[in-house]
Amino acid sequence: MFQSFLTLTKASESFPFCAELVLFTFNADTKFFKGFVKFLPYAFIVLIRIYHYLFVVQFSLVFLLFPAHFNFTSLRFISWDKYRVLLNINVTDDVKMSGKESKRNVKLYRDDVLERLIENPTKSVREIAKEMGSYRQKVWRRKRKLEEENVIWGYTAVVDESKINHVLYIVLLKMKPMSKELAELIMNRITKGEPHKQNVRLINVLYVxxxxxxxxxxSAQNHATARKYYDSLRLAYEDYLLEKPVIVDVNFALVREGKTNPEIGKLYEFVPT
Structure with missing residues (x-):
């Protein structure tokens, strides 16, 4: 009959797991069983090699699919329990190992990207990533998501109207309560470019x-152009106005769209002598 025994081996440092190898030795005179026993160690080595290559391929695929999730300064092997992918990855910022993000972390990370875009929207993704100590792919994904969710409407330049011989105007309107007809009228005028037809540059429209x-x-080139646009507003919203709109022209802007006027010192010019 066959005589069997169990041999327990420890894995090498390259394979931090415990493997149980059951070797059967057969006390038989046949050449078949002697050859079979002699072949087992080689078969074991081949299986280990195959397993090693499969692991390398799996790791490579994960890295290629999610390169931004890895921080190689803390990459190390941990337990092989439950046959999981056995990597302890130090995930920077808000990205968790599972790929799911908490609302708190998402908010913090978005604020980081958004703050830099508000400060200077001309910064490249590479520059923002470098400032944050992050990865370009992560910053690009966040930026795109902010744009897709309309957190960021677009990008524009803050212009000093006086430098281009324009004047900045503000119109204050007091209207009847909002209705569907009024909402459609306001939106249609904006989307169809009515201000542009009046040769003015519409900067802000705020419901307050x-x-x-x-x-x-x-902004308009002169008072005459501004007056035409002002009158067009009165005619368009005649049925909804509660009183005559108020129009004022801006003498000097200190801060616009979060940007401080680089020539803020010119405010002294308005001090009476």
Whole structure:
């Protein structure tokens, strides 16, 4: 009959797991069983090699698919329990090992990217990633998501109107309560480019609380052009206005769109002598 025994071996440092290898030795005179026993160690080595290559391929695929999730300074092997992918990955910022992100971390990370885009939207993804100590792929994904979710509407330049011989105007309107017809009228005028047809550059249209309901900011080349646009507003919203709109022109802007006027010192020019 066959005589069997169990041999327990420890894995090498390259394979941090415990493997149980059951070797059967057969006390038989036949050449077949002697050859079979002699072949087992080689078969074991081949299986280990195959397993090693499969692991390398698996790791490579994970890295190629999710390169931004890895921080190689802390890459190490850990337990092989439950046959999971056995990598302890130090995930930077808000990206977790599972790929799911908590609302808190998402908010913090978005603020980091958003803050830099607000500060200077002309910065490249590479520059932002370098400042944050992050990866270009991560910053690019965050930026694209902010744009897709309309957190970022677009990018523009903050212009000093006086430098291009324009004047900045603000119109304050007090209207009847919002209705479907009024909403459609306002949106249609904006989307169809009515201000552009009046040769003005529309800057802001704000629906606000307080004494007035609407604040419209625009720039025009001269007072005559501004007056035409102002009158077009009165005619367009005649049925909804509660009183005559107020229009003012801006003498000097200190801060616009979060940007401080680089010539803020010119405010002294308005001090009476």
């Amino acid at each position: 609380n307080g004494e007035y309901d609407w604040i419209i900011m625009f």
